[in-house]
Each structure stands twice: as structure tokens, then as C-alpha cells.
Amino acid sequence: MGEAPKSYLDTLPGLLLARAGTHGKKTALREKQWGVWQRFSWNDYLRAAAEFAGGLKKLGFGPGDIVILIGDNRPEWLFAELAVQALGGMALGLYQDAPAEEIAYILELSEARLVVAEDQEQVDKMLSLRAGLPHLSHIVYHDQKGLVGVNEPGLMSFEAMREEGRELADQFPKWVAALSPDDPALIATTSGTTGRPKLAMLSHKNLLSMAHNLGLVDERRQSDEFVSFLPLAWMGEQMMAVASALLFGFTVNFPEEPDTVQDNIREIGPNVIFSPPRVWENLAARVRVKIMETTRLKRLLYDLFLPVGIRLADARFAGKKPGLGLRLAYGVAWFCLFRALKDRLGFSNVRSASTGGAALGPDAFRFFHAIGVNLKQIYGQTEISGISCIHRDGAVDFTSVGQPIPETELTIADDGEILSKSPSVFLGYYKNPAATAETLTADGRLRSGDAGYFDDRGRLVVIDRVKDVMTLCDGFKFSPQFMENKLKFSPYVKEAVVVGHGRDHLAAIVCIDAEIVGRWAESKGLTYTTYQDLSAKPEVYALVKDEIAAINTQLAAQMRVRRFALLFKELDADDGELTRTRKVRRKVVSERYGTLIEALYSPVCAMNLRAEITYQDASVREMCGDLRLEDVAEGTAA
Amino acid sequence: MAFLEVTDVTLTFRGLAALTGVGFTVEKGGIVSLIGPNGAGKTSMLNCISGRYTPDSGGISLGGRDLLAVPSHARTKLGLSRTFQNIALFRGLSVLDNLMVGRHARMDYGILASILYLGKARRAEDAHRRRVEDVIDFLGLSPYRHQAAGKLPYGVQKRVELGRALAAESDLILLDEPMAGMNLEETEDMARYILDINEEWGMSVLLVEHDMGVVMDISDKVVVLDFGRVLAEGPPSEVMANADVVAAYLGGDDAVFLGR
Secondary structure, eight states, rough: OOOOOOGGGSSSHHHHHHHHHHTTTSEEEEEETTTEEEEHHHHHHHHHHHHHHHHHHHHOOOTEEEEEEESOOOOOHHHHHHHHHHTTTTTEOOOOTTOOHHHHHHHHTOOOEEEEEEEEHHHHHHHHHHHGGGTTTTEEOOTTTTTTTTTOEEEEEHHHHHHHHHGGGGGHHHHHTTTTTTTTTEOOOOOOOOSEEEEEEEHHHHHHHHHHHHHHHHHTTTTOEEEESTTTTTTTHHHHHHIIIHHHOOOEEEEEGGGGGGHHHHHHHSSSEEOOHHHHHHHHHHHHHHHHHHHHHHHHHHHHHHHHHHHHHHHHTTTOOHHHHHHHHHHHHHHIIIIHHHHHOOOTTTTTEEESSSSOHHHHHHHHHTTTTTEEEOOOOOOTTTTEEOOOTTTOOOOOOOOEOOOOOOETTOOOOOOOOOOOOOOEEOOOOOHHHBBBOOOOOOOEEEEEEOOOOOOOOEEEGGGGGOOOOSOOEEEEHHHHHHHHHHTTEEEEEEEEEETSSEEEEEOOOOHHHHHHHHTTTTOOOOOOHTOHHHHHHHHHHHHHHHHHSSOOOOGGGEEEESSSSSOOGGGGGTTTOOOOHHHHHHHTHHHHHHHHHSSSSSSEEEEEETTTOEEEEEEEEEEEEEEEOOOOOO | OOOOOEEEEEEEETTTEEEEEEEEETTTTEEEEOOOTTSSSSHHHHHHTTSSSSSSSEEEEEEEEGGGGGGGGTTGTTEEOOOOOOOOOTTTBHHHHHHHTTTTGGGOHHHHHHHHTHHHHHEEEEEEEEHHHHHHHHHHHHGGGGBBBOOOOOOOHHHHHHHHHHTOOOOOEEETTTTTTHHHHHHHHHHHHHHHHHSSSSEEEEEEEHHHHHHHHOOOOEEEEETTEEEEOHHHHHHHHHHIIIIIIOOGGGOOOOOO
16 A cells, blocks of 8 residues: 555644634634524634633643533534544534433543533533533533523533633644644444444544545535534534535534524525435425425426436436437426426535435435436445445446445455445444454454445445344345335335244334325325324225335335234334434334234234333333234235 | 502493402512403403503502503503514514514614614614514524514414514513413423513513413412402412402312313
8 A cells, every 4th residue: 555645634623723724714614693694714713612722721631531512503513622622632422312311321431521512401411410420520501591690510601611711722733733643533422223322433534534535536625515404423414514624624504593404504505415314305205295285386397397307317327328308308397397496495506415324215316316416325334434435426326325435445244244444444432342342353344234245336235234134934034124214215104113033924013104194194184183093094004005015016025014013103212212313223122012013923903002111210101002903915016 | 669560440441340449569570470260351451551441540650650641652661561362463574573573662763764774773773683683592483584474373473472572672571361372382382481581581571371380380479350350469379279269260179270
């Protein structure tokens, strides 16, 4: 191997200094406050980070110390993160909806002395845990609503911290000069489908090499605008709003509130978007719902022109060049529909759109490509700083996750597990050498825990988690996630859990999508009250049965779902049934709904299901309801 | 001396006695609830305070000043604002404009300055907009800022109604059935807002309400009206235990309705 490219061998705070030095007056960040977009220049960004670092320094922070961050997406998150990194410490982001017990565990493990908790809600969470956390001495907030006049030891505002640190802020360049790209900069929690989250440590080099290599195949420009609305605790968001933004110098925009995100995206018109599949699917579903409710003319245009877009997209997916007639028709469709539709979604300026974290349905892919959004699939993990593979422009397909980015080597182990090697592979799990040893092989390859293979065009296809591949009693191997994804491609299905390990056929527990099935029910004149009521209706069962039957026709006989039941509640991360990133926790589901699964493999048509949910605070909630179990008829023509 | 003093107010409409000898007080920084069966005269009482009706006799003073001597349109300047039971928003105006209307008592530039919209008028508008944005942030109205008020869901309209009264930055705010028509979650939110405007914004609150759970939880004092007369006045626990009040309003012993 030759000498490593120099362009990314730097540190995050080092890049901040460089940017402020070269074009300090240009806009680095924007936040919408009081109804108006307030801008922060690179100089402002640097000053805020330097002052906060000064405040941390006064409190004795140094190399190896951890600052915990929790809250909405605000510039203060970035300021605090860069500040602790400048002193040689690490930033650890938490999801806002993480349960108190998980937060306590992470705070204990990290021995963090300071938490930047955005507002009263997060501050209250920290205060309630404080008793058991002797290390936690300071809680910093930046939204003072509800906190004025509250007197707790160590509670201070972001402004107060900055004031404290002002006199030391000039030493920022000196502190940064002492850093090395291999120093750990970030700790990211990984979504555990079993057990507690692990804390992955990533260095400056990990983050920046990933941003650089991704940028080589998916262009980023300094003039780009990006809207940061996904949790900054998520690796994907860190990759965009922190690492890539500092490396390429584009502007990061922070929305006003979580419920104004859609409007704010329209106002900014970002050039780059990266979101998990559920965001894309929700968008596509919302468009469909709004079309159902709009004027006749708009509905007409949509019904007339969307198929044209889909045909063009399909031609491109198949690798064929679309004929002149189709291209002309698309031109008309663009003018009459797609241009306006893209504008409504805020995507007029989108040059790069990607999805990652889970599989995205082909219909969603088709929809976005049809309207002119070049949506690409990404594959990776937190442990590789986010991304190892991405579709290349013009080579998007529904089954693969694309090809590795530069400097990334992917191999498949004997048991089918995907292994990767790159400068972006993490440093290890914080205080968990056993887990690190399990995840990194002797020669430094990352075990992804996913099973996959390379197709004939050299693209990686991910099947499922290695642990989750199941076998029917006749030895037939299948991936429940693959089946669940297929079921979830139907707009009426929100979540699905496929069971069948050791059985003779597949069955499914399905959760309907409340909003979409609700509207469908209204359009059919069906009245319903709650989710439980809606999911028990025979008409809804018939609807889902048809969907499953249609999916079954595309599958081999053994892969078909033979029986299903609609669950009386949605699977919920708060109930422990899903992870925070909406992946199914199979063990919890099979324990809690064990009786239902048994019933699916018996001839009964109906049962009364009791589910007991024990929460972290030891309170127990019991839900019970009548469920039907239905067969999906063999050989029904779709 | 109490902040709001209502003394012996009598209001009649051609033989129909809406209020007879009603008297009570609101302390500075307190939350007082006015309760009673429908037709007891609660809204009439609020209307007397805000100036929509003129009582036949009696006195109302705010912060020592005689309110009845001041015409209704000038009472906002004295630090009084109110909401209406049936929402009185300008349906065609945006939420932002509705809230800006609430600032009218504090706008002091003249018509010429408005037409030309130069210097002073512009600066004043910006300052008012800044305060209104605080109200928007407080009530969580950011997603609705530019939408026409008439098209909003009922619960949001009620919040805008409250917001307009808040925008006036008054000392005493009159709330006419703020929880009417709200579900449990909206009611809890509204109760939280009322407590916050009292604690954080320092406003005294006089509210008319039927939701006994809310009344018991948030009020410092409860005044019970029945057929235009004060039946009881005191802390919530005392008033609820008062036999007359129970008989007239809350129903018999087995039907005391203390919340949802």
C-alpha cells in the first residue's frame, strides 16, 4: 500500500480552524429561530466551540474525558462536540427517546462529568438520575424555557459556560495542535437487537476517511446546503452534519422544531439528503395520501404522469436506454407534474439522495426515481463510521446495496458473514474488550453480523443478520427479515414479524399502518374507534390477506406466508419490541407473543391474546384482545 | 388591597338579574376560578370586567384604578386581556397576524408612519414581532405561523386565542372556558400553559371553567356563582366541601364530579 492520501489526515477541530482561517465570514450553519433563519459564520462556529472548550478546560477536562450530548438538532450540539474533541476528549450522543435506565447505564459506564441537555425535559431526566451517578457534576442547557430560577448544583446555561471559557478561548489552536488523527473523537451507541447498546469508539481518521471516500463517489460541494433533522446521536447524521460538513465546508441548516422539518426543508432546498428508509417511505406514503385528498385536476395529472415516470425509471433500472418517445413523454410529465412535486417535497435542488440502515421497498425506489430524485442505497454500520457500500450513479437496483467505496475491502466469510476492512473501521468498544474481540477479527476486519453475497455484477447483496437466518424443519434456510421487508413494502403494513424456525411453513404477525389503513377504512365507509378495533375488522383482514397473497405469488413455495394474524397494537421501541432504529427484537416478540405464535401453528381461527409488558420502572401493563388467525389461500391469483 | 377587586356588582337586563351583589377578589399573581352552572352569570361577570357590559351598580378596580371609569377599548392599556369562549380569531388572517393584533395596545406609531413604513414604524414592528415569536415558541405554534387561523384544528385555534391574549403582555388575563371541547391531552397542555403564564410570565389569571379536575388542581381560589349570586369563595378544598355548592352545582353526594 502506498502512502495514505493526505487530504483527510486531520482532526475535526483542526478542520474547523482551517475553515475559519480561509473563509471565516462565510455561512457555516443556520438555525431557524423566531421565525427567521439566523446564520453562523465559520468564525462564529469557531468562537463558540473555542469558548465552550475554555469552559470545559476550566472544569479540568482533558484527553480521554467524555461529554454527553442529548437533545434536538441545534448548533450547540456541534459547538460542544468540537469543544470536547479539541481538548482530546470524546463526544457521546444519546437518543432523546432512550429510556432512563439505558441512559443511566451509559452515564455510569462512561463516567461522564458533563451533559449538554438541550431543554427542561432532558435536564429533568438527568436530574432524576443524578443520585446514582457520582461522576455527573455539570448539566448544561441551552433552551431556558422552564429553567429560569431553577437552582441545582452544577446546572448552568450554555451562555454561562461560554462566558467562563472566554478568557481561555485563544488557546484553542494550541490545544488542537496537540491532537492526532488517531485519537478517539466520537462514541456512538449501536442499536442492539439483543441486550444493552455497545459504545463504539471512532477516531478523527475513521470519520474523515469515510467522509472523504464517500465524497469521491457521491460528490459534495462547498456550496451545498444540508438540513440536519435526524438525531445527531445517529452515525449517519454525524457523518453528514459533522465529518462531511467540516471536510467539504458545506452549510448545515437546523430546523426550528421537529414538527416544522418538512417546511424547513422546502425553505432551504437541500442539495444532499441522507435518511433511513422509513423517512423515504413515509414521504412517498404522504404524497399518496395527499393526492387522495387534493383537487381533481392535480389527481388527474398525478394518475396520468406518474406511470410515465415509473416506466422511465424502470427502463433505467434494467440498464436500457429509454426510447425517444418515452423521453419526450417524460419531458411533458416533468413540466406538468414532477417539477412541482419535487418542489413541494423540497427536493428541487437535490443532487444526492441516499437511504441506509435497512432495506427500502422497490416501490419507494421507483417513486423517487420517477419524480427525478436520484435515490441510492447505502450499506454500512456504526462500527465502520457509517458506510461501506453505495450504489453508483446509473447503477441503482432493488436487491443489492451497491459496491464498496474507495479504500474499503469487503470479503465474505465461510458462513456467509460480510467482513470489511478500511481506515474507517472503529477503534473498539468503550470498556468492552470482550465485545471488541468478537467484532474485530485477528487481522482487523470488521465482522458485520450480516450474511450476504456478491451478485454477478460485483454488487453486494445483504440477506439478513447471520444470527437471524432461520431454518424450517425440513432444513430450508430463510431470512425472516427478507420476508418482513417484502411484507412491509405494502403500504398497509407497518411492521411484520415472520416466524417459522423449526416449523413446516412460514407465518406472520402483522401490524397495520394506522394512518393508511384508517384512511382506507374511511374511504370504504367503515367506522372504527381505536387501533385495536381497526385491526380486528374482517375487512381489514381481507385487505391484508390479499396483500400477502400477492407477495406470495412472487415467491418459491416454501417461502410463502401461510397464516397470519393482525396484532392489536403497534410494535413499539418503548415496549422493548423494536430497537430505537425500528429493527425487530425477535427474542422479546417471541416471548411476549408466544401464545399467538403457537396458535398460528394450530388450526384455531380466533383467540384471546394477553400480552404483559414490563417497563423499565417495573410497572406492568397488560393488554388483551381478540384476534383472528387467517390462512392465506394457496394458489390465489393476484 | 387585592389586585382585582369586584365589589357588589349588579347587572340586569330588563328584569332578568344576571348578577346580583357579586363581590370577590383576585390577588396579584394568583389563579382564581369562577365556576357555576350554566346561566349562573360567569361570562357576564367577565364581560363586566372587560367592558362589554356595564354593571348597573357596584365597582370593579384593577390595581387600585377604577375600571368602570375607563372605556372598554382602553382597558387593555391598563393591563387586561381576555379570551373568548367561542373563539374570536380573525379567520382569514394568519396565526402570526392574529397574534400581532394582540399587540395593538402597545403600538404607538401613527397612521402616517404606518403608511410610509419607515424607520420608527419598522423598528417598532420588528420589536413586536420578536415578542410575538416568544409567544409562538411558548405555545408551540411554529408549524402554524403562516397558516390562516380559520383552517386550523380546534385545539390549535384555542392556543392561538390564548396566544393573542398573551401577546398583549397584560397583568391580568381573563380566560373564558379555555378547556372547552378539548380532549385529555389538550386539557393537560392547556393547564400547563396556564400554570406557566402564571409562574413564568407573572400574570394573574381569572378563569371560568367547568372541568372540575383542572379547577381543583390549578386554582389558588375558587368563586362559585349560582343564579347571579356568590355562593362561596375560598380555596378549592373548602369550596368543594361546602354543602350548598355541592347541592347547587356538583350534584348529590354520589355524583361529585372531581375530574375525568
